[in-house]
Amino acid sequence: xxxxxxxxxxxxxxxxxxxxxxxxxxxxxxxxxxxxxxxxxxxxxxxxxxxxxxxxxxxxxxxxxxxxxxxxxxxxxxxxxxxxxxxxxxxxxxxxxxxxxxxxxxxxxx
Numbered sequence: 575x576x577x578x579x580x581x582x583x584x585x586x587x588x589x590x591x592x593x594x595x596x597x598x599x600x601x602x603x604x605x606x607x608x609x610x611x612x613x614x615x616x617x618x619x620x621x622x623x624x625x626x627x628x629x630x631x632x633x634x635x636x637x638x639x640x641x642x643x644x645x646x647x648x649x650x651x652x653x654x655x656x657x658x659x660x661x662x663x664x665x666x667x668x669x670x671x672x673x674x675x676x677x678x679x680x681x682x683x684x
Contacts, residue, residue: 586637587652
């Protein structure tokens with residue numbers, strides 16, 4: 575049904591549910607139903623999330639102090655935003671970064 579659930583640490587908006595509230599159980603983040611997620615990746619430390627849709631667009635949410643969401647700002651986003659210029663433009667799939675992490679800080683299920 576294209577529902578995206580997330581839970582865990584959320585101080586940087588990394589869950590994408592529109593809040594900075596930590597979640598101990600899965601919550602529907604309200605991901606736009608017209609998009610099908612083809613791949614999902616974290617930044618490796620759990621502060622932002624990036625997805626590629628089946629039509630090649632990239633959407634991201636979470637921490638953005640260096641512009642890592644790719645939306646042309648350095649403002650965190652608690653909801654999914656399009657990476658500038660990616661809507662309808664085919665891009666390669668995303669893969670998680672190889673950085674070690676101390677443990678999962680958030681999870682997403684499609």
